[in-house]
Amino acid sequence: MKILLTGTTGQLGHTLLPLLNTHFEVVAPTRQELDLSDAAAIEAFVAECQPDLIINPAAYTAVDKAETESDVAHAINAVAPAVFAQQAKKLGIGLIHFSTDYVYDGSLRDAQGGLPPYTEDAQTNPLNVYGKTKLAGEQAIIASGCNYLIFRTSWVYSTFGKNFLLTMLRLANERDELRVVNDQWGAPTSANSIANVTVNIVGQLLAAEDAAQWWASHRGIFHLTTQGRTSWCGFTEEIVRLAATTGRLTKAAPKVIGIPAVEYPTPAKRPTNSCLDTTLLSTTFGVDIPTWDGALADCLKIT
Template identity: 50%
Template sequence: MKILLTGSTGQVGYELARSVQGLGEIVAPGRAQMDLSNLDQLRDVIRAVKPGLIVNPAAYTAVDQAEREPELAMLINARAPELMAEEARKLGAAMIHYSTDYVFDGEKTSPYTEDDPTGPINVYGRSKLAGEQAIQAAGIDHLILRTSWVYGMRGKNFLLTVLRLAQERPELRIVGDQHGAPTWCRTIADTTAHILARALADSDPHSWWSHHGGVYHLSAGGSTSWAGFTQQILQNAQLPAMPRVTAITTAEYPLPAKRPSSSILSCERLTQAFCGLPAWQDALKLCMT
């Protein structure tokens, strides 16, 4: 099967290109060949490749910048997935798409399930939710995997920012009143590959998708705050001079985009249907080894 992979230079896309090897013929155009903000180019690529599956980790992820560029965020996170889903329907193809904990408002005191009402409080979250809804409306075989606080050892992410700042400052003032689950991009990719292998092994793939498709939460086990995440990063890094971590409130660190105060995802549906997920501390340790 031909698998069209978007965003292969991004955190999750880079890991997916490795994880799904052997599950099909991977076609992973670079951004110059397939820019999600250019819908005509995107349509042309899909029609030329004729994939049996589109895997879409590419996204506009600059949460604060999205407040200043709502049209661009909506184009990449909503209109592009909508077009992919439309083209997939014409080809009889399936789609795996990645979404975010930021589709929720953060008011719930227990972990969010897939059936909880959404209510994004920033442009990024609204654009990602619109992408989910467009794929669902297309009526194609699909998986939407919502994840949270994605990090890895390449690209731009919180882990790498903390490691850089730790070399520069004696004190790190980090928000301590937002809670979620840091999730290693490789966990996302390997779990996707495991699910996809199950789908491809089924004698009736369409029946498999109709029984197992839909929305799943895919984040590491447990939860922490950004300050707690920082403490664990520094503990693992074992730097010669360890900066002090001071937990501050969201109000003390105002940003253009509002963040949910708690966006912990319940992954029970995914673990019961497919496989378990590692605790966030264990995955972080592996990532930094």
Template identity: 50%
Template sequence: MKILLTGATGQVGWELARTLLPLGEVIAVNRTQADLADLTSLIAVIQHHKPDVIVNPAAYTAVDKAETEQALAFLINAEAPGVLAEEAKKIGALLVHYSTDYVFDGTKSTPYTETDSPNPINTYGQSKLAGEQVIQSVAGDYLILRTSWVYAARGNNFLKTILRLAAEREELKIVVDQIGSPTWARLIAETTAHIVRQAMTERRDNSFNSSLYHLTSIGDTSWHSFAEKIVDIVHEQEKIALKIRAILPIPTSNYPLPAQRPANSRLATNRLEQQFGLTMPSWDNALRLCMQEAS
């Protein structure tokens, strides 16, 4: 099996480059080799390698900047996935694409399911939803995996930011009225490898059905409680010294940003677990494992 992996230096891409290796030849490309903003070169890369699977974690993820760079966000998050879907269909490849909880407006009181109607409230969410829709309209073989609150032991993310700030400051103020499920990039990558293996077997048996799934840890928390848990685990592991004395909860209204965020980012994972025989771990257990490397 030949797998073309985009965004290989990103948080999820870096993990995928390792977890996909047992499945076959992994051609891991970064932005300089396959820029999603350059559709012509993207087509050329696919036509050159002719992979059996295209895994696309690459995306425009600057949520606030997207409010003033709408054209670029839609080019990378909507037009490029459409090109990937078209090219995958031409060569008979499976496309695995990642989306986000930000396709929802966050007004629901329970976790969102795959059948809930999207209603994004920022440009980033709108561009990611457009990417989902164009892939579905091409009607090749695809798997769309929505995830949320992604963190890792490397790169720029909430975990790394809290570790840095907690070592520098005695007090932090963190938003308390946004709820979601923090999801480790490695969990996304390992789950993807399992899913791809099963999907390719189903394709050989002519039993594969393209679909959309929610892929997150289970359980939920606020950004404030997420930060508190990070600090608690640092104290448990006794690896680094922290200066932090207090993490204060604040409402979203006290931390205005250019892009609105959904208050409820919880995604139900029942469909994914049932289809692929998986049991997703709790967010705090996965965080503790990740922090063995991060701190």
């Protein structure tokens, strides 16, 4: 099986590549080899490559910058997935794509004012340009009529690339105090846990006797995060605790102080409730989903 994999200089693509290329032929173009803001180039690349499956973790992920770069964010997050989907439909192959908790506005509350997790059928209403472009990408994939899996994930981190975990590990070694937002809730999700589930599901697809039948019964949008929830502040407390116990701090652990989001204004608005319900994913594919703090401990163990 030949897989076309994008975004291998990013967190998720980088994590997926070694898991996939031990079993499959993987074609993984860099930005220099395939610029995803060039729709014609994508079409030509797929036609030349003739993959059996496309996996597209590449995205424009600079959430705040997207507010002033909406054209390029739209090209990469909405048009590129649309072209991949059209090509997948043309070749009769599947597309695995990744989306985000930011398709929701985060205002979901239960009767007690608590924050229930969003299920896949909940009303989308992105608050920022990044979320709007990712939602447009999802909609274009669905409209193409191709066989697709869209995994919405949240708060992605790894020991590679640019992310909250690495930023906090750096700041924990520089500062005596970390002031972090404590009124936005979600599930920090390691690139490793997303990659493990994705590879498991690719294995299920391959093992299927009738691929068309498999797609007919599995195609759709799924929430793929870790289990449980915390705030950015709670995530930081756990990062600092684990950093201290695994010898990653060169000084005394900083004090972590929770602040409301209004005290940390950003160009892009972010949802208060980013919690996603992963029940559909685990019941459909029978996959184990780690807890957010278990996945964090695992991630720091394998560094």
